[in-house]
Amino acid sequence: MVVGRIGRPVRLEAHQGPKTKYASQELTTWEASHVFIDADGSPDGQMVGIEYQSLVGKPIAILQSMVHHINTQNPDSGWEMAANTVSDSRDFWSAVKEHKGTITDLEFTFVSPNIFKSVSETEKAVRRLQEENGAQSTTIRLHNEQGALNPDSELVRDHVSYVERGGGVAVLKKGNRTLFNSQEKAKSVPIEESAVEAAKEPAGLERLIRRLFGR
Secondary structure (H helix, E strand, O other), X not given: XXXXXXXXXXXXXXXXXXXXXXXXXXXXXXXXXXXXEEOOOOOOOOEEEEOOEOOOEOXXXXXXXXXXXXXXXXXXXXXXXXXXXXXXXXXXXXXXXXXXXXXXXXXXXEEOOOOOOOOOHHHHHHHHHHHHHOOOEEEEEEEOOOOEOOOOOHHHHXXXXXXXXXXXXXXXXXXXXXXXXXXXXXXXXXXXHHHHHHOOOHHHHHHHHHHHHOO
């Protein structure tokens, strides 16, 4: 487990004292978010938890920016990192139910696995495309112009389960309008300020980590 913080500068406009006739000045402060990286390679894969602070930015955007930087700095490593949200499949199926009869497109983008240990049909297919064809990602699109797309099948459920664990992205559309995007439905864990303060001690930090990752 790696624990740290990531921050960004925030520029504020303030005023000096009466001697300067309250002249304006720009101040730079920093806002920071806690970061927890669970890299033990459990069956759920490697996971990252980032504290949401509006002035710092969306956690998935921060993480993907970090991953992009690492990949560009290591072009000859022979591997490429990828980051997707861990979502809840119930949100996907709720969107399917809500928009039944209007869904024209269902698109999956899968990242080739190298961590997940449980083997699903989706994982086996994506891994084979990686090993035999060199695919770093795989995109599947289901389309029905009349909006009569029915996502409820055993294979699609397997795809959704893979996405749910962070293996990719699922998008539902009605024409050009996005009805659902799993990347915007990341799982979140509400944490009280008291728990953050308690995490300054080893025992409190261990409890916080268990709450975040459920393990």
